Amino acid sequence: MVKALVLYHSQEFGNTGLMAEAVAEGLRSAGCDVDLWNTDEGRYDVTEFPPYDCVAIGTPDYYSYVAGGLKTFMDDFYVHEVRKGLKGLSGKPYALFYSHGGGGRVKDTLGVFKRVGTLIGEPVGCYKKPDEATLRKLRALGEELAKATAG
Numbered sequence: 001m002v003k004a005l006v007l008y009h010s011q012e013f014g015n016t017g018l019m020a021e022a023v024a025e026g027l028r029s030a031g032c033d034v035d036l037w038n039t040d041e042g043r044y045d046v047t048e049f050p051p052y053d054c055v056a057i058g059t060p061d062y063y064s065y066v067a068g069g070l071k072t073f074m075d076d077f078y079v080h081e082v083r084k085g086l087k088g089l090s091g092k093p094y095a096l097f098y099s100h101g102g103g104g105r106v107k108d109t110l111g112v113f114k115r116v117g118t119l120i121g122e123p124v125g126c127y128k129k130p131d132e133a134t135l136r137k138l139r140a141l142g143e144e145l146a147k148a149t150a151g
């Protein structure tokens with residue numbers, strides 16, 4: 001069974017959290033075993049990442065950049081892979097989603113995640129609270145990621 005992680009940051013209104021749940025639903029509906037982690041509740045331990053087959057990463061726009069908890073994930077990722085030699089971190093299919101409050105320029109900074117592996121689909125963006133149409137897109141993104149991972 002494909003193991004998927006939905007790694008996100010949600011702190012202000014829970015908007016990114018609602019998006020993460022929808023991606024997780026899509027992954028589950030395509031047969032994945034899914035874990036979720038909100039970096040607002042603690043630093044994600046990157047040494048637990050290698051067993052996952054794929055990941056969906058979701059961030060709010062914070063000052064036109066990704067949330068600090070997710071930047072820290074990528075910092076830890078580099079240090080563990082390149083300096084500490086931890087195997088199995090990179091080379092995974094990944095999908096992206098982001099929440100914003102009107103600017104949304106975070107979408108131009110999502111390249112920070114490229115070390116993770118191969119981007120699947122298009123990043124799904126959302127202004128404030130996701131509506132039903134956006135939730136459908138996010139479920140579809142989860143399914144697309146699951147299918148790309150299963151091959």
Ligand SMILES: Cc1cc2nc3c(=O)[nH]c(=O)nc-3n(C[C@H](O)[C@H](O)[C@H](O)COP(=O)(O)O)c2cc1C
Binds near residue numbers: 012016100103
């Ligand atoms: C510290 C902070 C900085 C923010 N900066 C931006 C920004 O530069 N551009 C933007 O469009 N929204 C910005 N926002 C709005 C959030 O991206 C938006 O409210 C988002 O939906 C919050 O997601 P959450 O409810 O999952 O925490 C900012 C919010 C916070 C708390």
